Amino acid sequence: VAAACGSAALAAELPRLVTKDGRHALMVDGAPYVMLGAQAHNSSNYVAALPKVWAAVADANANTLEIPVAWEQIEPVEGRFDFSYVDTLVQQARERNVRLVLLWFGTWKNTGPSYVPEWVKFNNSRFPRMVDKDGKPIYCLSPHGTETLKADRKAFVELMTHLKKIDGEQHTVIMMQVQNEVGTYGYARDYSPTAQKAFAQAVPAAVLKQQKAPVKGAASGTWQQVYGDYAEQYFHTYAIASYIEEIAKAGRAVYDLPMFVNNALRDAVEPLAPWKKNFASGGPTYDVIGIYKAAAPHIDVAGPDIYEPASNKVAATLDKFHRPDNALFVPEIGNSTAYPRYAFAVLGRGGIGFAPFGIDYADYSNFPLGSKATDRSMVAPFGTIYNVFRPMMRQWAQWAFEGRTHGVAEGDDRAPQTIALRNWKATVSFREWQFGEAQYFKHIQDKPAGTESPNGGVAVAQIGDNEFVVVGQHARIKFEGAGSNAGKPSAYARVEEGQFDDKGRWTMERNWNGDQTDYGLNFMARPTVLRVRLGTY
Ligand code: N0T
Structure with a gap:
């Protein structure tokens, strides 16, 4: 009886991220867990698309599916919510003994507003886009839009409330990604009057503490004074991270699941230099993880999305995202044959999860980022690796948490x-x-x-x-x-x-x-x- 009660108590325990001696574990049902993950395609977040997702997830031997939940689908009309897809998804995941990581496609998806509901997308006076130096609106929604934040947060809180209701006991959903690959391409920051005013303010103390300047500037003062040539990027990063924090914090207040952000990378090998349109300004790139830690304490992890297979770049990226204050989690990696070997490196380094992107038999291939194939041949190289890790996943997770694991992936030089x-x-x-x-x-x-x-x-x-x-x-x-x-x-x-x-x-x-x-x-x-x-x- 005691044992039975014990396991019931464990099962009821919420998933959470724990850190000890600079190492991390994702606790699921009370014990360390490694996500042998798979991510579905972007448009597979509909009931009719799920069969082709589940078939690929099964061939991958994945224990965790990452899949979007779009703001446009849960709140097509303001204030009216529809969770029928979420209900079916959770139900079907349980039937297959697969855990879920839900990707909140809200204000920003690959920086753009493509997944916001129509009533948000085309109402720029209420939901302002960023403006350029000439005051012209650009594609990206502004992180200074207080109404946008309110509306996104409300939808996300509704989602978390619903999840608590349907999944608060079983925890089929183990983690939430808040937004997707945030930041802005082509523009360092917002130049609206609100943003201009904020840019002239002093850098908050928490940021000063956690984000050091690449080039020594003033110890405190405005963004420009402290961060010099990095000021615009860092300011925009702070604005986006603070916006995400409001959403994550409100969501966790109703249902406290671990949460993370993902990153479209900047090059981890080339020397650090100020932003020059070479990556999305404002995203959780390796150089500004400190700003995310300071501004978004309700986000547990910033994870790299790896779509450049060069082994020196992958190794550098893993090094930079694996920190005592940031668990290693690769929420996306290409699904072509260059990438499966990196599962050994990530799991060996004690990563909490690894997920190839596009593990889904939808009629879509994201070559050249990933594989040309859309069938079993694309999934199999991941499936054979997961097949050996899956039975011992709990032991591996425990060993990783104890610092016993190591891993290497073959380098492009083929050297020992x-x-x-x-x-x-x-x-x-x-x-x-x-x-x-x-x-x-x-x-x-x-x-x-x-x-x-x-x-x-x-x-x-x-x-x-x-x-x-x-x-x-x-x-x-x-x-x-x-x-x-x-x-x-x-x-x-x-x-x-x-x-x-x-x-x-x-x-x-x-x-x-x-x-x-x-x-x-x-x-x-x-x-x-x-x-x-x-x-x-
Ligand atoms: C990823 C995926 C999906 C070396 C691309 C990668 C996913 C998003 N974006 O299939 O859209 O939702 O997170 C951006 C890769 C940038 C190009 C890197 C070239």
Whole structure:
């Protein structure tokens, strides 16, 4: 009876984000959870479109679906709300044992107002657009529009109220994205009289504290005085983040789900420089996460939307968004074959979630951002990876929260990478045959099938002093002593191939030995889970 009550109490616990020692966990039903996610296409937020979404989500083995809820669909007429799509969505998710992350497409969707209801879209006197330096309205709604904020907030609060009513016990919906890829393309900020007045005000103390100036300016004062050439971008960022905060805060007051924002990236490799139309000003780009933390404390996470596959850029982006005050969460990543390998890097780094975009059999391909394919072949490369993580997702999430996990994705240079472990070091190499060392087979020119482009990845959890869980594909891993084991010869005690079940029990299928371990542990196309124990002598 006590156990039954205990699990009921856990199930009733609200999802929330927790941070300890600079690491993060998304708690779902009282325990760390990793979103092995999939995002639907932008127009699949209708009941009739859902079958093609669910089919792809199932092929992906995803445990979480990210899908829009549009302001235009829940409040087509001001003050009249329709939650029929939300009801069906939640119901169908439960039937499939899939959790939901709802994307609130409100005032800003990829910066524009495309998803606001018609009564908002064309009423610029009540819902002002931003204006340029000549006072001409531009496409983007102004974050200084107090009526717009009121109306968006009201709709969002209605949505949260409804979710609490239909889902306040089960928590099928585990997280909310507030707006989508906010900011403004082509314009640094609003130049309306209201904005001009605000721009001349002093930078709020919370911002001063959390956002340092890239180039030293005044310690306090106006945006211009403190942030110099970055002032317009930072000011606009503050305006948008404050607007989002009002919405998130009001929504959480009725139903306290974790909330996040997503970001259309600025380049994380090129040196930081003032905005010059090269990204959306005002969005949660890596350089202004501090402003979001200061202005929007009800937003837990700022996550990168990754649509540039270059491995150095992905690595730099993951580094910049993974901070003691910001959990690593990739709410969108391209769905072409260059991207699945990054699941190993994100899950290995302790990310709380990863979601390819466009996991949906709608008749739409967002090539060249993503895959040309719109069928199972597009989903399968993610599905095979999720397939091995899903049974042990809860353990992995716990290990990640304890700082035991690491991960690498094959670089575009195909070069080996090392992973520093506690008293061990692992080297991961790519395009190796399963037998032998490349140096003895220099006359062999060909490479393993399916490795023509980089797609290897390995994630490792150190679950004991000498024990590891290793998941990989298209890669070789070798261990050697480091730290207190440095210089000691070592050998495998066991290399068991198998699976953890959802109760954390390990089932071994076979023990690798002989050719299967003599030249490192070699993962081929099919992702495999190994439980490895080493010893020194
Ligand atoms: C994303 C998606 C959807 C290297 C694009 C990406 C989604 C939104 N926007 O399919 O629209 O709702 O969040 C913007 C990518 C910018 C181009 C990067 C070129």
